[in-house]
Amino acid sequence: MRTEDEVLDRIDRARRRKPKVREERITTAHGAGGKASQTLVEAVFVDAFRNALLEPLGDAADLVLGGTRLAMTTDSFVVSPLFFPGGDIGDLAVNGTVNDLAVSGATPAYLSCGFILEEGFEVAELRRIVASMTRAAERAGVSLVTGDTKVVGRNSGDGCYINTTGVGVLPADRALGIHTARPGDAVLVSGPVGDHGTTVMLARGELDIEADLVSDTAPLNGLCARLFDVPGVRAVRDATRGGVATVLNEIARAADVSVVLDESAVPVRDEVRGACELLGIDPLYVACEGRFVAVLDDARADEAVAALRADPLGADATVIGRIGADPPGTVLLNTVFGGTRIADLLVGDPLPRIC
Amino acid sequence: MRTEDEVLDRIDRARRRKPKVREERITTAHGAGGKASQTLVEAVFVDAFRNALLEPLGDAADLVLGGTRLAMTTDSFVVSPLFFPGGDIGDLAVNGTVNDLAVSGATPAYLSCGFILEEGFEVAELRRIVASMTRAAERAGVSLVTGDTKVVGRNSGDGCYINTTGVGVLPADRALGIHTARPGDAVLVSGPVGDHGTTVMLARGELDIEADLVSDTAPLNGLCARLFDVPGVRAVRDATRGGVATVLNEIARAADVSVVLDESAVPVRDEVRGACELLGIDPLYVACEGRFVAVLDDARADEAVAALRADPLGADATVIGRIGADPPGTVLLNTVFGGTRIADLLVGDPLPRIC
Numbered sequence: 001m002r003t004e005d006e007v008l009d010r011i012d013r014a015r016r017r018k019p020k021v022r023e024e025r026i027t028t029a030h031g032a033g034g035k036a037s038q039t040l041v042e043a044v045f046v047d048a049f050r051n052a053l054l055e056p057l058g059d060a061a062d063l064v065l066g067g068t069r070l071a072m073t074t075d076s077f078v079v080s081p082l083f084f085p086g087g088d089i090g091d092l093a094v095n096g097t098v099n100d101l102a103v104s105g106a107t108p109a110y111l112s113c114g115f116i117l118e119e120g121f122e123v124a125e126l127r128r129i130v131a132s133m134t135r136a137a138e139r140a141g142v143s144l145v146t147g148d149t150k151v152v153g154r155n156s157g158d159g160c161y162i163n164t165t166g167v168g169v170l171p172a173d174r175a176l177g178i179h180t181a182r183p184g185d186a187v188l189v190s191g192p193v194g195d196h197g198t199t200v201m202l203a204r205g206e207l208d209i210e211a212d213l214v215s216d217t218a219p220l221n222g223l224c225a226r227l228f229d230v231p232g233v234r235a236v237r238d239a240t241r242g243g244v245a246t247v248l249n250e251i252a253r254a255a256d257v258s259v260v261l262d263e264s265a266v267p268v269r270d271e272v273r274g275a276c277e278l279l280g281i282d283p284l285y286v287a288c289e290g291r292f293v294a295v296l297d298d299a300r301a302d303e304a305v306a307a308l309r310a311d312p313l314g315a316d317a318t319v320i321g322r323i324g325a326d327p328p329g330t331v332l333l334n335t336v337f338g339g340t341r342i343a344d345l346l347v348g349d350p351l352p353r354i355c
Numbered sequence: 356m357r358t359e360d361e362v363l364d365r366i367d368r369a370r371r372r373k374p375k376v377r378e379e380r381i382t383t384a385h386g387a388g389g390k391a392s393q394t395l396v397e398a399v400f401v402d403a404f405r406n407a408l409l410e411p412l413g414d415a416a417d418l419v420l421g422g423t424r425l426a427m428t429t430d431s432f433v434v435s436p437l438f439f440p441g442g443d444i445g446d447l448a449v450n451g452t453v454n455d456l457a458v459s460g461a462t463p464a465y466l467s468c469g470f471i472l473e474e475g476f477e478v479a480e481l482r483r484i485v486a487s488m489t490r491a492a493e494r495a496g497v498s499l500v501t502g503d504t505k506v507v508g509r510n511s512g513d514g515c516y517i518n519t520t521g522v523g524v525l526p527a528d529r530a531l532g533i534h535t536a537r538p539g540d541a542v543l544v545s546g547p548v549g550d551h552g553t554t555v556m557l558a559r560g561e562l563d564i565e566a567d568l569v570s571d572t573a574p575l576n577g578l579c580a581r582l583f584d585v586p587g588v589r590a591v592r593d594a595t596r597g598g599v600a601t602v603l604n605e606i607a608r609a610a611d612v613s614v615v616l617d618e619s620a621v622p623v624r625d626e627v628r629g630a631c632e633l634l635g636i637d638p639l640y641v642a643c644e645g646r647f648v649a650v651l652d653d654a655r656a657d658e659a660v661a662a663l664r665a666d667p668l669g670a671d672a673t674v675i676g677r678i679g680a681d682p683p684g685t686v687l688l689n690t691v692f693g694g695t696r697i698a699d700l701l702v703g704d705p706l707p708r709i710c
Contacts, residue, residue, distance in 0.1 A: 026476040031506025040504065044478070048485045049492075049499040061500035063465055066423035066524040074467035074520060078505045110418055112429035114518045116471070121381040123399070130403045137404070144404040145416035148518075149395065150433045151386025152708065156513040163469045163503075165429060165520035169421040353507065 029348030033241025033287075036347050059237065060104035062170060069172055071106035073097060074165040080353045082125065082159055084203035086195075086214030089162055090132030092289060092355060095217050096240065097166040098140045102221035103236040103292050105176045105228065106168035108140060113164050114148040118157030129160060140219035142166070174228070178235040178295070181255040185234060185323040186301035188294050190223060190308055191216065191316045192267040193244050194286035198275050200354045209278055211271040218290030223313050230304045232297030239291050240355055242346065244320075245284040247293045248331045249345045256328040261321035261343065264336045284333075285346055287354050295323060387704030388596025388642075414592060415459035417525060424527055426461035428452060429520040435708045437480065437514055439558035441550075441569030444517055445487030447644060447710060450572050451595065452521040453495045457576035458591040458647050460531045460583065461523035463495060468519050469503040473512030484515060495574035497521070529583070533590040533650070536610040540589060540678040541656035543649050545578060545663055546571065546671045547622040548599050549641035553630050555709045564633055566626040573645030578668050585659045587652025594646050595710055597701065599675075600639040602648045603686045604700045611683040616676035616698065619691045639688075640701055642709045650678060 021043045029036035060073035077093040094111065101108040113133065117126065137144050195216040202209055220238060227233055237247045244266070248259045261284075268276075268283045276283045290313065296304055301319050308314030324332070331343040376398045384391035415428035432448040449466065456463040468488065472481065492499050550571040557564055575593060582588055592602045599621070603614045616639075623631075623638045631638045645668065651659055656674050663669030679687070686698040 021478050024478055026472045026474060026478060026481070026506055028474055028506050028508070031472065031504055037504065041502075044482055044485055045502055045504075048482075048489045049502070061465070061467075063500060065420075065425060065464055065522060068421035068423035070420060070522075072465060072467060072522065073501050074469045074518070075503045076469040076471050076505045076518060078471060078507050078511075109420055110416070110427060112416075112427060112520050114429045114431040114469075114520070116431050116433060116516055117381045117386065119381060119383055123376050123379055123381060126381070127399055127403075130399055134403045145418060146428050147396075147400055147404075148430045149386055149392065149400075150431045150516075150708075151381055151383050152433050152513060152516075153383070155510045156433075158507060158511040161471055161507075161516070163429070163431060163518035163520070165467045165469070165518070167420060167427065167522060353505075 028352045032349030032352060033246055034346040034348055059100040060106065069170045070167050071101050071104045071170045072165070072167050073100040073104070074163065075100065076161060076163040077355055078161050078353050079200060079355055080158060081203055082129065084200050084215055086199060087217040088129060088132050089160060090129035091136035092217050093162040093164045094133050094136035094140060095219050095289060096355060097164040098142055098219045098221055099238040101166050101168040102224040103238050105174040106170045108142045108166055108168040108221050110145045111137065111142050111164050111166045112146045113144055113162060115150070116157055116161040117149065117151050118159050119151055119153050121159050126160065136219065140221055176233065176235050178237065178251045179254040180234045181251050181257055181295045181323050183257060183323050183325045184298055185295050186298040186319050187248070187259060187321040187323065188301065188305060188317060188319045189244060189266065190292045190314045192269050192272070193239065193288055193291060194268060194272040194276065194283035196289040197243070197286035197351045197354045198272045201279065201351050202275060207279070209275055211275050213271045216288050216290035218313055220290060220292055220313065223308060223311050226307045226311055227294060227304060230300050230307055232300040234295045236292050236294045239288045239293050241287050242349060243285040243287055244293055245331060245343045246345060251295060252331050253329045258324040258326055258328060259321055259331045260324045261331060261333045263333050265318060265320045267316050267318060281350050284343060286351060289355065298322065383707045384703030387707060388601055389701040389703055391702050414455040415461065424525045425522050426456050426459045426525045427520070427522050428455040428459070429518065430455065431516060431518040432710055433516050433708050434555060434710050435513060436558055437484065439555050439570055441554060442572040443484060443487050444515060445484035446491035447572050448517040448519045449488050449491035449495060450574050450644060451710060452519040453497055454575045454593040456521050456523040457579040458593050460529040461525045463497045463521055463523040463576050465500045466492065466497050466519050466521045467501045468499055468517060470505070471512055471516040472504065472506050473514050474506055474508050476514050481515065491574065495576055531588065531590050533592065533606045533609040535589045536606050536612055536650045536678050538612060538678050538680045539653055540650050541653040541674050542614060542676040542678065543656065543660060543672060543674045544599060544621065545647045545669045547624045547627070548594065548643055548646060549623060549627040549631065549638035551644040552598070552641035552706045552709045553627045556634065556706050557630060564630055566630050568626045571643050571645035573668055575645060575647055575668065578663060578666050581662045581666055582649060582659060585655050585662055587655040589650045591647050591649045594643045594648050596642050597704065598640040598642055599648055600686060600698045601700060606650060607686050608684045613679040613681055613683060614676055614686045615679045616686060616688045618688050620673060620675045622671050622673060636705050639698060641706065644710065653677070
């Protein structure tokens, strides 16, 4: 368990960097999970909500309530379109919050859901979304226990937005954190990257690309449980907004290490690679909704990969790189062409509203 | 503590009433907290999310996590305008969730916040809102522990929407529930009604009415704690969307009793009464954000009123009626003119987007 001092220290370090929001108005980049988002969070929210429990860089808060250690996390979903191959905003909203709890080491238990509906939204579509949430909750073994519905006028929303907030029990002895990554550790990914973001982008139909692709949206709590049975796991993160490259940058910054990635080892489906090439986007930055990145003791990497591959959701799990020492705070990519380049945080996101 | 059987029974009763959503599209009435909202919740959500913990008629879910009994509640805030006399969307979002926990008998502890920002929203306004949330959290003694920010395009939002979700410890022996109201019980209100809704309506500036009025938005956890020190409290509800009349209708329906209200006893400020008369609205249906309705053993009513009046937030607490037997499910209003009329649930809300 992170001590209060450790967390305060992290907040202090974030403050010493003194991030400033230079824009006077919110842009889509502020919601994209990249540099602009991080600056907004650090400059506006962390500074105001200063307390030892706020986890500006974590997936879930680590709390104690009535003697029980629990994790709590929240996410609003504004994906467009609402329905896409392999899923919809409903299962996305359930899986997203289940996964934030799971990768933080908790056992997801209860979820709330808050709907903001636009006047004129079809009740039949709402029913489809609610049915999808129900199935996703059953699959993940969580209960949707409380809800709220607000309606806004036309052009003050976009059909349906959903907030899900979740809580789950955190084992007393679980001590995860991206700041604990150390040189020599292995970095693995639980499956092919970029399926979700690419699928949603293509589902918008603005591009004349056809691909036989579905979202990877899925609950990762079962897969995380398998991973946590292997000793030596330091940190797990689901690779949502900003994709695998953004998670790796967060790890590099939090632990003051480098991450050395082997580009040829990163599993990317041909359809994703093809679509991303046409879109001019690097799949490493494209959101997944059913994949995680884990950092663990290199001596346990083979054992971890074998454990994950025993589950269909982790069938393509593989080691994609190592933690290094220098330069700290940097992600280095050994490219398929034999060169090395820096995979920095992006300011915004070439694919907005994918979750 | 409500047993699973009791809750399932309530859900079954709700199902037997077989509510049907007749509209094909969402209307503002579905978000107003009245009949249309209840039908939507019962027909679409309760039916799908069928589990013993879902509280279709409660303010918060009553859960057990790792041996701790806790309450969990969620609310999205879409108030327009974002800033109004006496408050803004920020303190409203904190107080609203604090109050849902408090009236359910819990001690509010941790809140999450999820922002949906419209592209172009001013960062300075976001800072004001965040500062207001911080002050509200400090006043209520809760921590904002986890957050999320999404950005949507212009005309897909309205500046800023906020979801807050909260958890708090529920004492093991606390057994509240509007279904436990019984004939002879006293009904009290903690202060003047309708201030918030009227203030927000006037703040829109569409009506040429000036009134020296501020929102009553405030955290009620301290006041609830005073009330719970008095034995014989059966149920507490904060009178938000739909106002006091809607809460009383929910009590009448849940407990299969009548509520007999003395109109002249209901505290309403002159400014609220005047504005509501011009608007053609009954203050009994206008939202408060810092008032609750309580049902308790009549023999303890004086003691309860005295306890509440010892707190500035409860200075005008007073008994406004009694629980009766007949006709079950009905709210009867003894008017100031000596007549009696039924104060039924409204289908929608004459004041949309007040929270």
